[in-house]
Amino acid sequence: MTNPTAAMLVIGDEILSGRTRDSNMHHLARELTLRGIDLRESRVVSDDHDGIVAAVRALAAAHDHVFTSGGIGPTHDDITAEAVAAAMDTPIGVRDDARGILAAHYEARGVELNAARLRMARIPDGATLIDNPVSAAPGFSLRNVHVMAGVPRIFEAMLAGLLPSIPGGRPVLSQSVRVERGEGDVAEPLADLAKAHPALSIGSYPFSENGVTGTNIVIRGAEGAEIEAALVQLSERFGA
């Protein structure tokens, strides 16, 4: 049985201009890894209707799940809901359940539910709402596309509510070893190890700190016993 696959789509000019540094992808990557869902690719696109539509179509066709962040607020540049609906050929309009959530939220705060805020109740037909415990305006899941806010605190809260409803796979296990040898010295043994264990993913990440140069070796796989065996072979090879 293979694990479900996923892709991330980050939407927002502010990421591509360098004004804002995205943190949602890294958060999603960690959460999915814990649940045995394989994040296979990630894209960042600007606030452009056609660009979002093309990316959603490509990613939704290629992966079990697509997670989006950004572009679901009340302003003119928040066009994600419309674009996702278009990508999935689904009508979109203000939906009563979403309007009710917003009305209750703003009434309790004495804030007017004006036309701009009401845009956040635009939800594609047949979509399931994603709870927003921070600022009420919901995200939604339309088939395999999960649309969430860009503000990290809200994205993370929405994801925490959404993930339990998504079947996971076998969590990927991981062990890492720090070796004080350059990547060029560990490359050959690692290639041998990778060949001997095709089910494992073996990565190497050079470091250089306080004058010490070395390599962090990360072994990932589904079987703890196989990872252990590979670690033993590694330590025999390096005498660690």
Add this chain to the structure above:
Amino acid sequence: MTNPTAAMLVIGDEILSGRTRDSNMHHLARELTLRGIDLRESRVVSDDHDGIVAAVRALAAAHDHVFTSGGIGPTHDDITAEAVAAAMDTPIGVRDDARGILAAHYEARGVELNAARLRMARIPDGATLIDNPVSAAPGFSLRNVHVMAGVPRIFEAMLAGLLPSIPGGRPVLSQSVRVERGEGDVAEPLADLAKAHPALSIGSYPFSENGVTGTNIVIRGAEGAEIEAALVQLSERFGA
């Protein structure tokens, strides 16, 4: 005259597993913005030959420049150079100029230029080397694809050497205003402003800190005078 466009391709399992948080895209975004090169999209793919080939082809066809990071070290999972060569239908092999750079670097340090390290001299035919002042092993530009290291310090040094050779455009100017009103209250005035200034890009980013809720409004464009005019209209509207 429109500005040159660019895309970023980040290559590495460690980003998609959440082990490492990418910082190269954010760095590139800021550098390109300063030079008037429009970063239009970014992708992250895993250490998978076919995935890298498909992404390089799609991005190189759609943009003036593609910048890649990751996968050019000496180990078995460093497959970027091969994949980029394949994507561009170009032969690749150990090239004398790259071998010379590595030989000199390792000889000076008393380190053997073994087979693994020699892999870093594999450069596609016709590519131009990108200088690596940190650890010698060069990147390369093959037509409009610029292949650089994933280690941030090396990526940044390579990019600093590369960028002066790439023609820029008109730097995008940007001004931002902090308004202590929720996004839902500024949405309508901002939409009006965006309609009145179609050449400007007007973004809004909600914040909530120390109990104060508000919106950062960012106005971007090529003409300083038009940005100023829009700012005046904004402050009239909000009495700021």
